[in-house]
Amino acid sequence: MADVLETKVAEPKEPVLAFGKKEKKLLTDPLSENNPITVQVLGICSALAVTSLVLPSFVISIAVIFVCAFSNLFTSLLRHYIPNQVRMIVQLVIIATLVSVVDYVLKAFSYEVWKQLSVFIGLIVTNCIIMGRLEAFALANKPWKSFLDGVGNGLGYGLILIGVAVIRELFGKGTLFAGSPIEMSIIGPSASYWINTAAESGIGTWFSWYANNNLFVLPPAAMFIIAIFIWIHRTWRPHLVDVS
C-alpha cells in the first residue's frame, strides 16, 4: 500500500531547476560526443581567427558561453510566442543584443582585452554554433534545459579553442597567456624564458636548434590543428565517423 501511495505522490512534476542525469548529459555531451567544433563542425571561422593567443581565445570562449546560454534561455522562454515565419530574425536580434552587451561590458571593464579582440566580439553574432543551438534545441525545449545546453556547447567550443590556442601560442611565440597577469614565457632565445635556447649551459642547450614557427601564428595553422583534433577524436570514438 505504502509503495503505491509514494509513487503516486512522487510522480507528477519535476522541479524547474532539476539537475539530474539528463541535465548533466546536456552539459557533458557537447564536450566530446557532440562537440560543436569537432563533431558538428560549426564555428570554425572564429576558431581559426582568434586562436593565435590563449588570452583572447579564453575571453571569446567566456563570451560565447554567456551568449549561447542566455540566447538559448530567452529563445526558449519565447518559443511559444515567436512567429515561425520570422523566427530566425528574432533569434538574430536576441543574439545581437547579448553580443552588444558583452561588447559594452568588456569595453568598460577590460579595455585592453576589448581592444585586442575588437572585431571578433562582433563576429560572435555570426558564430554558427549559437544559431545552430537555438534552431536545434531552444525552440523545442524548456528554458532550464536550453540554458544548460547553451553552457555545454559554449564549453565544448571553448575547450577546443583553448586547446588550439595553447598549441599555436606555444610553438608560434614560445609563451602562454601572453598579455595576462599569469603570462608564462616557456621557450625562447633569452634568459626571461624557462627554456633559454641561447643559453651556454643547462636544459636550453638541448634546444639550441629551436626557433619559433611563424606558421603557427597564421590562421592556416589553426585549420591543420583542428583537422588533427578531429582525426584524433574520431580515432578515439570511431562511431562518430559517420555522424556528420
Add this chain to the structure above:
Amino acid sequence: MHSNSYIIRFVLILTTVVALLLSVIYFALKDKAAVNEAIFNKRGIIAAVNDYLPAPVSEMSDEDVAQLFETDIEQKVLDMSGNLVDSLMAEDVDLAQERKKPESERLLPLYVYTAEGQKYYIMSVRGNGLWDAIWGAVAVKSDFSTVVGASFDHAQETPGLGAEIKDNPTFSERFKNKQIVNDGDYTSVQVVKGSVKNPSFQVDGISGATVTCNGVSEMLDRGIGYYLPYFNKIRS
C-alpha cells in the same frame, strides 16, 4: 501560422524592448569606457619616456597615469609651420582625423614631459601598416635629436609578425639613443631589413613583417618631419 498583424506587433515589441535595454546599458557604461580609452591612449604616449617615469608604465595605476599628466606633462598643439595653437590641448587632437585634412592644415599634438629638470618632447606619429593604420609616440631629448624611447600600436597587424611592433618590447627598445638629426640634416630613424649599416639612424626590422616595418619607417620619416619647424624655432 501567425497572422501578419501578430508578427508586426511581436517584432515591434521585441525591438523596442531590446533597443531600450541596449541604450540603458550603453549610457550606463559610456563614461567608464571613455575614461578607459583616454587612459589607454595616455599610457601609449608616456611609454615613449618609460625610462624616465617614476615607475614603468605597466606598473602605474590608472590614477598614477592621470596624475602624471596633471603635474609633469605640458600639452601643446602645433600647426604645420611650427606655431603654437593656444586654444587646444594635445589630447584633443585626433591624428586619425588630422590625416584626412590637407597636409598644410593639420594640427600636431606635442607632449612635453619634465623629469629631474630635463625636458623630453613626445611626438605622435601615424601611418599605414600592412592591413590598417599604425601609430606611435617618439620622445626626443631637448637636443631635438636623441631618441629616448618609442612606443607603437596598430589597428590590425598580423599577430606574431607585424603586431610585434607593439607586442615585442625589444622592438621599441631598439629606438633608444638613435639620432634623428645628423650634422643639422634631418635623417629620421629607419627600420631596415637584414644588417644595420648605420647604427645611429637605423634599427633592425622584424623578420616576416617587411611591409609593417617599411610603414614604420615611412611614418617616422614623415611624422617626425612635421615637428621640425617647431624644434628649429625653439632652437634659434
